[in-house]
Amino acid sequence: MKKLISILLSILVVLLPFGTYVFDGIFRKQEVILCSCFLLSAILLAYIIFLTVTKRRISVSISVLDAGVLLFFVYSVLHLLFVKHFETGETVIYKWFAVLCIYVLCRIVAHKNMLMYAVVLSGFVQSIITVLQKLYIVNSYNIFFDVTGSFNNPGMLGGYVAIAFMVAIFLLTDAIKNKSLPAILFLSLSTLFLFTAVILSDSRAAFVGVLCGISVYFYPKFRSVYNKHKVIFTTVCFVSAISVGLLLFNYRQGSANSRLLIWRISADMISDKPLFGHGITSFDQKYMHFQAAYFDENPDSKLIPVADNVAYVYNEFIHITIETGIVGLLCLLIVFYFAFSGKRQQLQKAALAVLLVFSMFSYPTEIFPLLILFPIIIGSFKTKRLKKIHLHRSIFAAAGFALLCC
Numbered sequence: 001m002k003k004l005i006s007i008l009l010s011i012l013v014v015l016l017p018f019g020t021y022v023f024d025g026i027f028r029k030q031e032v033i034l035c036s037c038f039l040l041s042a043i044l045l046a047y048i049i050f051l052t053v054t055k056r057r058i059s060v061s062i063s064v065l066d067a068g069v070l071l072f073f074v075y076s077v078l079h080l081l082f083v084k085h086f087e088t089g090e091t092v093i094y095k096w097f098a099v100l101c102i103y104v105l106c107r108i109v110a111h112k113n114m115l116m117y118a119v120v121l122s123g124f125v126q127s128i129i130t131v132l133q134k135l136y137i138v139n140s141y142n143i144f145f146d147v148t149g150s151f152n153n154p155g156m157l158g159g160y161v162a163i164a165f166m167v168a169i170f171l172l173t174d175a176i177k178n179k180s181l182p183a184i185l186f187l188s189l190s191t192l193f194l195f196t197a198v199i200l201s202d203s204r205a206a207f208v209g210v211l212c213g214i215s216v217y218f219y220p221k222f223r224s225v226y227n228k229h230k231v232i233f234t235t236v237c238f239v240s241a242i243s244v245g246l247l248l249f250n251y252r253q254g255s256a257n258s259r260l261l262i263w264r265i266s267a268d269m270i271s272d273k274p275l276f277g278h279g280i281t282s283f284d285q286k287y288m289h290f291q292a293a294y295f296d297e298n299p300d301s302k303l304i305p306v307a308d309n310v311a312y313v314y315n316e317f318i319h320i321t322i323e324t325g326i327v328g329l330l331c332l333l334i335v336f337y338f339a340f341s342g343k344r345q346q347l348q349k350a351a352l353a354v355l356l357v358f359s360m361f362s363y364p365t366e367i368f369p370l371l372i373l374f375p376i377i378i379g380s381f382k383t384k385r386l387k388k389i390h391l392h393r394s395i396f397a398a399a400g401f402a403l404l405c406c
Helices: 002-021 029-054 064-082 090-108 112-134 154-178 181-201 204-228 230-251 253-272 283-297 316-341 346-359 373-378 393-405
Strands: 057-063 385-392
Touching: 002 029, 002 090, 002 112, 029 090, 057 064, 064 090, 064 316, 064 385, 090 373, 112 154, 112 181, 112 373, 154 181, 154 204, 154 346, 154 373, 181 204, 204 346, 253 283, 253 316, 283 316, 316 346, 346 373
Parallel strands: none
Antiparallel strands: 057 385
């Protein structure tokens, strides 16, 4: 049963990018989320029924990471109930329920490596489409860009293939150690195409994410050297970070200034309601009011030319702070702290580092295929076990009934 769940999740990872934009004329993005939510709920329900039928008592191991994820979702639900001052679309609820289902299923499956290969395969397919678009053999899905993969813009493509590229590097080194020729051939080809796609996407956030991911991956190998030359390493890293930052800022200065304006006004939104935020999905409904107020107070601002009708924060940490407050941000940071505090598992840490850095300059939670990479990667971590609970199958039967009612 666990292997079947791994296979179904892997298929979902590979196919989901196609359902978001390629079939947009047939299935809108909201419907893709609803279908995914239904499918994941059905898989989870089938597993609960399987356990209820085959076992009288069921053991459930709760890790510190599970506790952190549960804390974040409980806070989000309470926030949705008590801090909501306007209508929240059902799609948002379905989307995050699907994320929770994927996390639970990833904790269940024993074949977590299969999911990592699925991420690589999905990115590999996207990179092939990207190359074909660059050669004008396949049309882009946005008339303003040559390459988008199966996404609507190259930025999202860049983040997706960057994560797959990071995973492919680790799996390739592992395959070389195990002398697995088929895996070496597939991963070598995938790495080459994925690297090409990262370059063609022209995404600054993806470039920085890959650099940080590689640093996280190789850090344990150079820890002893770092401990001997801390001052030199720290100086080199600091100068490199400043240089890369200035280079990327000047590469597309208009876009960078636009993000700076958004973050400046977002700071006003946070200071207005710092503790619990404005409410989930409040950003796009309140931002323009704060932007208008900012320009009323600063009519001579040099950022007026880059002002626009804004829908995204381009920084998920700022986004969550605006909507759920500092308390919500702390709940999320606890999850990431538990994930990175575990020993080894450099694959998961490097992939998560790429995704988190990308999240600082983009909006992956708004793109469902990118969003589900969070629970897949985090759900693959092995962290300290907090408690092992033995439950009677009647409790699982009740959980399955509740899921069915939902």
